[in-house]
Amino acid sequence: MTIGWLIRDTFLQSxxxxxxxxxxxxxxxxxxxxxxxxxxxxxxxxxxxxxxLPRHAQEAQDSEKVKTSxxxxxxxxxxLAFGTIRxxxxxxxxxxxxxxxxxxxxGVADTVGLLLTLIWTAGFLPGFLDGRGISVLLAKPAxxxxxxxxxxxxxxxxxxxxxxxxxxxxxxxxxxxxxxWERAYWWSVPILxxxxxxxxxxxxxxxxxxxxxxxSVFGSIVFWFLCWGMNFGRHALLAETYGRSDAKFSDSAVRxxxxxxxxxxxxxxxxxxLYDSLEAADSFGQIAAFRIVRSHGDFHPxxxxxxxxxFMAFTLVASSRQFATADY
Numbered sequence: 001m002t003i004g005w006l007i008r009d010t011f012l013q014s015x016x017x018x019x020x021x022x023x024x025x026x027x028x029x030x031x032x033x034x035x036x037x038x039x040x041x042x043x044x045x046x047x048x049x050x051x052x053l054p055r056h057a058q059e060a061q062d063s064e065k066v067k068t069s070x071x072x073x074x075x076x077x078x079x080l081a082f083g084t085i086r087x088x089x090x091x092x093x094x095x096x097x098x099x100x101x102x103x104x105x106x107g108v109a110d111t112v113g114l115l116l117t118l119i120w121t122a123g124f125l126p127g128f129l130d131g132r133g134i135s136v137l138l139a140k141p142a143x144x145x146x147x148x149x150x151x152x153x154x155x156x157x158x159x160x161x162x163x164x165x166x167x168x169x170x171x172x173x174x175x176x177x178x179x180x181w182e183r184a185y186w187w188s189v190p191i192l193x194x195x196x197x198x199x200x201x202x203x204x205x206x207x208x209x210x211x212x213x214x215x216s217v218f219g220s221i222v223f224w225f226l227c228w229g230m231n232f233g234r235h236a237l238l239a240e241t242y243g244r245s246d247a248k249f250s251d252s253a254v255r256x257x258x259x260x261x262x263x264x265x266x267x268x269x270x271x272x273x274l275y276d277s278l279e280a281a282d283s284f285g286q287i288a289a290f291r292i293v294r295s296h297g298d299f300h301p302x303x304x305x306x307x308x309x310x311f312m313a314f315t316l317v318a319s320s321r322q323f324a325t326a327d328y
Contacts, residue, residue, distance in 0.1 A: 002142045003150040010124060010154030019120045020158075027166040030108065034173035037100070038079045039093045097180040099283045104170050105188035106284075109163070110274055114195055115221060117162075118203065121155055122216040125207035129323075145320040152204055152316065159196050163189050187277035191270060198265045198308050199224050201315040208319045208326070224267060231268035232289065234261035235299075239292040265311050269304040276301075 014020035078087045078096045087096075128151050167189050175181045203220035210216070234257050241254065272290055275281070286294075293299050 002146050003153055006147065006150030007154040007157045010151065010158050013124060013127065014158055017123065022120065023117070023162045024165070026113075027162060027169055030104065030166065031169035031173050033080050034100070034104075034170045035177065036080055036082050037097075037174060037177040038083075039096055039178060040077055040079065093178055094180050095282065097174050097178045098182055098279075100174060101170070101182055101185045102278055102280050102283055105167070105185060105192075105278055106271070106274060106280065109166060109188060110192055110195065110271065113166075114192065114199075115224065117159060117196060118199060118220050118224070119217050121159065121200065122203050122207070122220055123213045124155055125151065125204055126211050126213045126216060129207060129211050144324045148204070148208070148320050148323050149316070152201070155200060156193065156197055159200075160189075160193050163192050184278055188274060191274045191277065194305070194308075195267065195270045198312045199227075199267075201312040201319075202265075205315045205319045205322070208322045227264045228267045230257070230260050230264050231266045232287075234258060235268070235293045236289040238296070238298055239289040242292060242296055262307050263311070265308040266304045269299070269301065270308070272299065273301050273305075 011020070078100070079085065080087075167186060171181070171185050199220055202223050203216045206212075206219045207216045237254060237257050268290070272286075272294075275284070275286065290299070
């Protein structure tokens with residue numbers, strides 16, 4: 001009952017702070033743009049072995065040569081916002097719809113959207129922990145750790161609601177316009193929620209320790225970039241050492257970076273997991289270091305998730321202990 005009421009309180013707080021309406025406006029805008037999707041001049045391609053040329057290729061200018069070569073030339077385009085945005089088709093209609101979903105999931109939701117959501121929700125906790133408001137809850141028989149977990153769950157429920165709205169709305173809009181329903185697109189919801197939960201737990205720890213919105217906002221964003229840098233640095237370091245006898249880095253340096261990699265959350269690995277889940281290899285290349293590490297078997301998505309969840313559990317326990325001893 002306590003967790004249920006705190007989830008309800010979080011949604012009411014989001015309405016009062018206008019954050020609910022901001023995220024709703026972003027989702028409605030993206031859904032509306034997807035609802036204007038049109039594909040012109042689509043040429044269906046049968047199978048992955050079919051040869052084709054982009055429409056701007058030099059060979060495409062010689063129509064006779066094209067006819068005799070047996071090569072299919074794509075001359076269509078994808079348009080959005082009633083023709084305001086025009087993109088030449090790199091593949092067929094299915095590839096175009098898939099490309100748009102990858103941009104929405106990987107660019108809008110998992111990168112820009114994640115950071116903005118961390119910023120906008122960071123103020124929920126300092127406001128919740130304000131002495132004038134928390135004193136009423138502390139007078140109740142519920143233990144303090146349950147209050148903290150309930151608020152954390154409430155924020156996750158709030159983000160999950162908007163993630164489902166964004167992904168579901170854009171998925172329906174793209175499917176209705178093209179007749180193409182990519183079920184893999186839905187993998188972006190749990191991966192995005194997991195990504196957010198891990199870093200929001202650190203924001204929770206900052207809020208309990210400082211009760212400052214500014215510290216929670218900037219601390220969580222700086223920590224995300226720090227973790228991404230450690231994650232990328234570890235993969236780049238390993239990529240440099242494969243097959244080289246003249247190693248530029250000592251064994252102790254490699255072990256130190258590897259230890260930092262396993263201790264801290266792994267946003268880049270979660271991005272690679274999203275890349276794999278959405279089958280993005282046909283539309284986007286991967287960073288060379290990530291590709292090399294993967295080819296040598298040093299990318300372990302399951303272990304990366306478990307280690308990141310362990311960090312989240314640690315920060316939640318530390319936050320609960322700090323909150324239990326705080327004076328109000």
